[in-house]
Every structure is written in structure tokens, then in C-alpha cells.
Amino acid sequence: MTATASGRNDTLWTLARRAERMNPSIIREILKVTERPGILSLAGGLPSPDSFPIDAMREASVKVLQTAGREALQYAASEGYAPLREWVAAHLGAQGMRVDASQVLITTGSQQGLDLCAKVLIDSGSRVLVETPTYLGALQAFAPYEAEVDAVPSDDDGPLPEALAGLAQGARFFYLLPNFQNPSGRSMSAARRAALVAEARRLGLPLLEDNPYGDLWFDAPSPPALASHHPEGVIYLGSFSKVLAPGLRLGYVVAPPALYPKLLQAKQAADLHTPVFNQRVVHEVIRDGFLDQHVPQIRARYKANRDAMRAALERHMPAGCRWNTPTGGMFFWMDLPEDLDAMAMLPMAVEAGVAYVPGAAFYARDPQPNTLRLSFVTLSPEQIATAVEKLAAVVRAAVDAQR
Amino acid sequence: MTATASGRNDTLWTLARRAERMNPSIIREILKVTERPGILSLAGGLPSPDSFPIDAMREASVKVLQTAGREALQYAASEGYAPLREWVAAHLGAQGMRVDASQVLITTGSQQGLDLCAKVLIDSGSRVLVETPTYLGALQAFAPYEAEVDAVPSDDDGPLPEALAGLAQGARFFYLLPNFQNPSGRSMSAARRAALVAEARRLGLPLLEDNPYGDLWFDAPSPPALASHHPEGVIYLGSFSKVLAPGLRLGYVVAPPALYPKLLQAKQAADLHTPVFNQRVVHEVIRDGFLDQHVPQIRARYKANRDAMRAALERHMPAGCRWNTPTGGMFFWMDLPEDLDAMAMLPMAVEAGVAYVPGAAFYARDPQPNTLRLSFVTLSPEQIATAVEKLAAVVRAAVDAQR
Numbered sequence: 066m067t068a069t070a071s072g073r074n075d076t077l078w079t080l081a082r083r084a085e086r087m088n089p090s091i092i093r094e095i096l097k098v099t100e101r102p103g104i105l106s107l108a109g110g111l112p113s114p115d116s117f118p119i120d121a122m123r124e125a126s127v128k129v130l131q132t133a134g135r136e137a138l139q140y141a142a143s144e145g146y147a148p149l150r151e152w153v154a155a156h157l158g159a160q161g162m163r164v165d166a167s168q169v170l171i172t173t174g175s176q177q178g179l180d181l182c183a184k185v186l187i188d189s190g191s192r193v194l195v196e197t198p199t200y201l202g203a204l205q206a207f208a209p210y211e212a213e214v215d216a217v218p219s220d221d222d223g224p225l226p227e228a229l230a231g232l233a234q235g236a237r238f239f240y241l242l243p244n245f246q247n248p249s250g251r252s253m254s255a256a257r258r259a260a261l262v263a264e265a266r267r268l269g270l271p272l273l274e275d276n277p278y279g280d281l282w283f284d285a286p287s288p289p290a291l292a293s294h295h296p297e298g299v300i301y302l303g304s305f306s307k308v309l310a311p312g313l314r315l316g317y318v319v320a321p322p323a324l325y326p327k328l329l330q331a332k333q334a335a336d337l338h339t340p341v342f343n344q345r346v347v348h349e350v351i352r353d354g355f356l357d358q359h360v361p362q363i364r365a366r367y368k369a370n371r372d373a374m375r376a377a378l379e380r381h382m383p384a385g386c387r388w389n390t391p392t393g394g395m396f397f398w399m400d401l402p403e404d405l406d407a408m409a410m411l412p413m414a415v416e417a418g419v420a421y422v423p424g425a426a427f428y429a430r431d432p433q434p435n436t437l438r439l440s441f442v443t444l445s446p447e448q449i450a451t452a453v454e455k456l457a458a459v460v461r462a463a464v465d466a467q468r
Numbered sequence: 469m470t471a472t473a474s475g476r477n478d479t480l481w482t483l484a485r486r487a488e489r490m491n492p493s494i495i496r497e498i499l500k501v502t503e504r505p506g507i508l509s510l511a512g513g514l515p516s517p518d519s520f521p522i523d524a525m526r527e528a529s530v531k532v533l534q535t536a537g538r539e540a541l542q543y544a545a546s547e548g549y550a551p552l553r554e555w556v557a558a559h560l561g562a563q564g565m566r567v568d569a570s571q572v573l574i575t576t577g578s579q580q581g582l583d584l585c586a587k588v589l590i591d592s593g594s595r596v597l598v599e600t601p602t603y604l605g606a607l608q609a610f611a612p613y614e615a616e617v618d619a620v621p622s623d624d625d626g627p628l629p630e631a632l633a634g635l636a637q638g639a640r641f642f643y644l645l646p647n648f649q650n651p652s653g654r655s656m657s658a659a660r661r662a663a664l665v666a667e668a669r670r671l672g673l674p675l676l677e678d679n680p681y682g683d684l685w686f687d688a689p690s691p692p693a694l695a696s697h698h699p700e701g702v703i704y705l706g707s708f709s710k711v712l713a714p715g716l717r718l719g720y721v722v723a724p725p726a727l728y729p730k731l732l733q734a735k736q737a738a739d740l741h742t743p744v745f746n747q748r749v750v751h752e753v754i755r756d757g758f759l760d761q762h763v764p765q766i767r768a769r770y771k772a773n774r775d776a777m778r779a780a781l782e783r784h785m786p787a788g789c790r791w792n793t794p795t796g797g798m799f800f801w802m803d804l805p806e807d808l809d810a811m812a813m814l815p816m817a818v819e820a821g822v823a824y825v826p827g828a829a830f831y832a833r834d835p836q837p838n839t840l841r842l843s844f845v846t847l848s849p850e851q852i853a854t855a856v857e858k859l860a861a862v863v864r865a866a867v868d869a870q871r
Binding site: 076077078079080081082083084087088089090093109110111112114117119122123126127130131134135136137138139140141143172173174176177180184185186187188189191202205206208209210237269271297298306309310311312313314321323324326327329330331333334335336337338339340341342343 | 479480481482483484485486487490491492493496512514515517520522525526529530533534537538539540541542543544546575576577579580583587588589590591592594605608609611612613640672674700701709712713714715716717724726727729730732733734736737738739740741742743744745746
């Protein structure tokens with residue numbers, strides 16, 4: 066049967082088969098509910114707006130328009146603004162990656178990087194590997210290309226290298242988020258990274274490494290990127306959303322030279338180029354070391370929030386709940402007692418004035434209904450304490466109701 | 469055979485079949501050549517930077533960051549900034565379309581609108597109809613979805629309605645650019661529009677209407693949009709690139725309500741949302757009628773340029789050349805004598821210090837090698853006169869060489 070759009074004109078428009086794979090983002094649907102006044106939301110992965118460099122952005126916007134207004138408002142190269150590409154290459158180089166600016170493709174947020182990689186690498190029915198759990202936005206980017214997504218088993222240290230041999234055959238790539246993963250908050254140790262890369266290399270399995278949160282470490286920098294171990298076998302995605310501001314939609318792909326031309330052609334077809342005004346403004350903000358001062362402030366802020374959430378969880382959550390303690394990033398991941406369903410519990414939480422994202426949304430297969438994701442970056446420490454206390458009361462009530 | 473990326477690691481990365489359909493944009497490749505100093509380029513469809521409202525952009529950027537910096541830099545709704553969506557609905561309403569703001573999806577340039585429509589409507593092997601010739605960027609957007617593209621025959625008034633019956637069967641949509649078409653410069657008369665819409669409606673053929681240049685009329689407004697005749701059967705694409713500035717990458721899709729949710733889901737997967745900073749700045753610029761003053765200035769500028777190009781063509785081009793006289797927009801379209809090949813002639817033109825785009829790039833099938841596109845909006849009238857004189861000398865030399 067051919068899919069058609071719903072509504073009166075259901076014989077006029079024939080939808081592509083892939084449209085059946087598209088679904089509304091559960092997170093965005095939940096966010097709509099939780100944006101009601103009076104809800105303390107731990108749901109969104111929204112960076113704290115207190116961290117946005119509004120003054121620096123204003124000064125840079127004025128300077129760019131005064132000194133290069135014509136260029137900033139004109140069509141521009143699909144590859145991105147050359148000085149920004151060079152900045153990215155140098156920035157990653159300082160972290161141990163060997164990157165030439167010619168490998169950097171500026172994207173409209175790193176979500177576009179996921180879309181372009183999927184467009185270039187996934188055929189209908191292609192197998193793709195992801196973590197357990199994995200980033201929902203990646204599942205949404207891969208789905209329209211009709212990928213068959215398999216989940217790689219993991220422990221608290223990340224995906225299990227020994228699980229790859231049974232899954233790698235014919236897989237187009239393995240998508241990983243090694244630092245402070247969304248949603249689980251976990252990070253891969255240096256040893257796990259080395260073992261995963263070695264096994265992927267042995268199996269001829271390409272890797273797609275997503276690193277939006279890597280700079281948001283609290284106590285010590287993260288181990289080197291997967292791409293630093295195996296540059297020709299890894300596509301690396303980065304973002305300015307978490308260290309500057311997401312509303313600019315500015316990210317980047319670092320691609321092996323053999324792949325770059327096709328990603329560039331896909332980029333041209335997708336939106337010609339990322340807004341060059343945004344690229345020049347961000348470059349103006351960061352060119353003289355601004356992030357060296359700015360990012361430590363974000364780290365300190367988020368670490369205090371993390372501490373507030375950990376203390377509140379320890380103080381209020383009933384027995385049978387389990388959570389990690391993230392060493393960076395934006396998220397706690399919590400297991401409720403096994404017979405609870407975080408999705409079913411959400412309306413009660415919203416009624417009590419607190420919101421979260423049920424963990425089931427983050428599984429490619431076999432969702433764990435008793436999991437949930439808690440963001441600690443949008444609210445203040447005081448609000449976090451209150452929100453966790455409210456949530457704990459909801460959990461206790463749900464546990465009692467199960468008895 | 470499975471496609472692989474070129475280079476040393478050609479067994480590691482397996483490309484999607486669709487990647488074979490992707491090609492570098494010939495226009496972007498030509499632009500690279502013609503950006504050399506000393507070349508008078510009639511190639512690019514680049515709006516005159518003299519028309520960019522740099523001061524208004526600067527003031528609006530400052531105001532947005534001062535009054536709503538946190539919102540302008542945060543994640544935002546995938547649908548777009550609500551006041552901008554309302555502005556679009558009202559703007560189109562004033563031109564005779566019935567549009568509710570809920571039908572407006574803000575996109576990262578109208579190129580993204582083409583990509584999203586293709587993503588939602590084209591399966592591998594789906595037939596899609598385009599004009600003869602047609603916009604190259606649309607062909608590039610459709611190709612990765614493995615469309616089979618058929619060209620509808622046309623005359624100087626646009627596509628022939630009587631040609632549709634033999635082509636419509638099974639076609640997912642017919643892509644049209646009714647006003648000052650890129651590349652041909654032609655516009656469809658009101659009678660042709662009515663006849664095309666009536667025939668498409670009779671055949672159950674959906675339309676994809678692209679209107680980036682509609683506001684750039686010189687003497688009289690264009691006839692009403694196709695979508696105003698048949699709103700439930702037409703997706704309409706608009707853009708701020710030609711009336712404000714392309715470097716902002718801001719466009720929009722107006723979709724029938726039955727289709728909107730799938731386009732929105734495709735948008736979420738593609739880049740979450742269009743930069744909300746850009747959306748708020750543009751809304752701040754245009755909210756109080758700025759375009760009512762600004763667009764007439766662009767029209768006057770481009771009309772003077774059009775007149776300069778027409779005069780130069782009449783004065784310098786040898787017998788056997790034929791061109792239209794566009795009544796708006798940005799392009800002349802020229803037929804050279806039949807035995808000339810505009811692609812083969814391009815290196816000679818660049819050698820002589822002038823550039824254009826060979827017309828062959830704009831045909832889905834059966835390219836006409838003796839055609840070329842001349843933009844009249846990037847250079848000044850004096851430069852246009854010089855460029856056309858140089859080009860005419862190249863044409864005469866090519867004609868002589870054929871004898």
C-alpha cells in the first residue's frame with residue numbers, strides 16, 4: 066500500500082516510503098507540555114541561558130556588519146568560512162587530533178552533520194550500529210534513510226568491544242558519543258576507547274563520533290577522541306551549541322579526505338551553506354581565545370548543578386533507584402525500580418510540577434521502560450533540589466501504588 | 469557493484485547508492501574560477517551587495533540581543549519563530565493567497581525547502597516533473613533521493629499545459645518557478661497559470677511552486693501564485709535571500725495542512741530548527757514595513773541593470789543570437805547560433821575576462837548546448853556594458869571559428 070498524507074486530499078499527495086519512518090520527536094512533544102508556567106523541567110537538554118555570551122555576540126555582530134557586512138550577508142562557500150574551518154582544525158589539533166582545515170565542513174548545527182552522514186552512507190535496509198541507549202536525534206536522522214538500526218550492548222564504561230564482531234558485518238557505521246553521553250551521561254575510559262577502535266579497525270567498521278559535550282568536563286579533560294586513534298576510519302562531529310549557544314545552529318563535520326567531497330555535495334543540496342553571518346560572528350567571538358575564559362565558567366556552573374542534583378537524589382530518592390554520577394556534560398540517567406514505567410509516570414510528575422524525559426525514547430531496540438533522563442543544566446541548584454524532591458515523591462507514590 | 473569512496477580506504481567506507489547521483493554544482497565550480505580578480509562575472513546569481521540592508525541588520529541584531537538575547541540564542545521551535553510565521557502568512561495573504569501561520573515552516577534558505585519536500589515525497593525511482601530548462605539547485609535537491617526527472621516542454625510563456633497529460637501519471641509532483649525563472653528569466657502569464665493549475669488539478673498532479681524572485685518585478689506585480697488557485701494541491705516556497713540577503717539563509721515552506729506534519733518531522737531530523745537569532749533579527753528588520761521601502765529600491769536598481777544589459781546585447785551581439793527581455797528577477801537567457809557550444813566557449817570567455825553559466829546545466833534531459841544564462845544583478849550598469857561587449861567579441865570569434 067502506498068502511504069498518503071492524512072486529510073481530505075489523501076489521494077493527491079503520495080508520500081515517500083521513508084516518511085513512514087518519521088515521527089514527531091517525543092522530546093519536543095514533552096517540551097511543549099513542560100513549558101507551561103510552574104513546571105520545573107529536568108527534561109530539556111537546553112544549556113543554561115545564563116551561560117550565553119550575549120554581550121560578546123552583540124559586539125561581534127556589530128563588528129562583522131561594520132567591517133564585512135557585504136560578505137557576511139552574501140552567498141558563501143558550502144565548505145564554510147575559511148578562518149572558522151582553520152580555527153576548528155587548530156582547536157582539535159590542540160586536543161590531539163590531526164585535522165587539516167580542508168577536512169572541516171561547517172554545518173547548520175551538528176544535527177545536520179548526522180543528516181548528511183546518513184544521506185551519504187545509508188541505503189534503504191542498510192544496517193547501522195548505535196549504543197544502548199543512544200541519542201534520540203541520531204535515531205531521527207537515520208530513520209528517514211530507512212536504516213536498520215542495531216544496538217550494541219554496553220556497560221557503565223560504554224559499548225562492549227567484544228560485541229562488535231557479531232554485529233559489524235555489513236554495517237555502514239557505528240554511531241558513538243564517547244563523552245558524557247546523551248542520554249546516559251556516561252563517558253568511555255581511555256582503555257575502552259582504544260579497545261573499541263582496535264576492534265572496529267580489525268573488523269573494517271567505520272565510526273561516526275559525536276562530541277557535543279566534550280569540552281564540558283568538570284575535573285579532568287576527557288581522553289582523546291576516537292578519531293585521534295584512527296583518523297581515516299572515523300567521521301567526527303562537533304558543535305558550538307554547548308560552549309556558546311544553540312540558537313546559532315553552528316556545528317561541524319571532520320571527514321576523512323576520501324569522504325569529504327560527497328558530504329560537501331550533500332551539504333550543497335541540503336541548504337547551499339550554513340549562514341555565513343553566524344559563522345563570521347562566532348569566529349569573531351572566539352578568535353582571540355574567548356573560549357579559554359568562557360568554557361571554564363560553564364564547567365563551574367554545571368558542576369555546581371551536578372553536585373546539587375546528586376545531593377538531592379541521594380537525599381530524596383527511595384530505595385531501588387539507581388543513578389550514575391556524570392563527570393561532565395548535562396545529564397543524569399536513572400533506573401527506577403524495575404516494575405515502574407517512566408512514561409506512565411510522567412503525567413503524575415507533570416501534575417506534581419516536575420518533568421523529565423522517559424528513557425525508552427533513547428533505545429533503538431528493547432527499550433528499558435524504567436529509565437529516565439534528568440538534565441541538570443537548565444535550572445538553578447535551588448530549583449534542582451526542589452524538582453528532585455518533587456520527583457522523588459512521585460516515584461515513592463508510584464512504588465506504593467505497585468504494591 | 470557497491471560504490472565506495474575514492475582514495476586509499478576504498479574498502480572501509482561504503483557509500484549509499486544515492487551518493488552516485490550527487491555531483492559538484494557546476495555553478496559553484498564556475499564561480500570559483502570566476503572569482504579571480506579581473507573577471508567580470510555574469511555567472512553568479514548573487515544579489516547586489518549594494519542592496520543589503522547592513523545598517524538595519526546591525527540595529528536589529530543589537531536590539532534582539534539586548535531585549536531577547538536569551539531566547540535568540542537558545543534552542544527553539546522547529547516550526548520557526550511564531551511572529552515571523554505570522555508575518556509570512558500576512559505577506560502572502562496581501563498577495564492573494566489564503567495562508568494560515570500554522571502552514572508556514574521556516575527553513576534554512578529555500579534550498580532546504582526543496583530538500584525537505586524531496587525527502588518527504590520522493591522514493592527511489594519516483595518520477596518528478598520539472599520545467600525546460602529548470603533551476604539547477606532543484607535538480608541537485610531531487611537527485612539524492614533517486615528521482616527519475618522528466619522535463620515538461622515549454623514555450624516563452626512557460627510549460628505547456630497540454631503536455632501534462634502524457635507525463636503526469638505516477639509523478640510525485642511538478643516543480644515550477646513561475647516568476648522570472650532561474651535560469652530562463654521568463655514569467656508565466658495569468659492565463660498560462662490558470663491553464664496549468666486546471667490541468668494539474670484534473671490530473672491529480674501536485675505542484676511544488678518556487679518563488680524566490682516574485683517581489684522583484686519591474687513594471688507591474690506578477691499574476692497571483694499558483695497556490696492561490698489550488699491551495700491544497702500546491703506546496704509554496706519563499707525566500708528572504710533576494711529581498712534582504714542570502715547570507716542569512718532564511719526561507720519558508722507553505723504546505724497544505726495534510727502535509728505539514730511530515731515536513732516538520734523531516735525538518736527536525738535535518739537541523740532541529742533554523743537559527744532563531746537570524747529569524748528574530750529578520751523579523752525585527754521587516755516588522756514595521758521596512759520592505760515596502762526597501763524592495764522598490766532593489767527593483768529600481770535591477771531594472772536599470774536589466775536595461776543596461778538589454779542595450780548592450782542589442783548593440784554588440786552578432787546576428788543569430790536570441791534573448792528574452794525579463795520583466796523582473798535577475799537573469800537573461802540567451803540562445804547562441806545553433807552550432808555553438810556555450811560550455812566549450814566558456815574558457816575563451818574567461819580568457820577574455822568575462823564569465824557566464826552554460827545553459828546545459830539547467831536541463832533535466834536533452835540539454836541545449838547553445839544556451840547560456842547571464843545575471844544582471846551583481847555588476848554595475850557600466851560593468852555590464854563592458855562585460856557584454858567582451859562576451860560579444862568571444863561569440864563573434866566562435867562564430868568565425870565555426871565557418
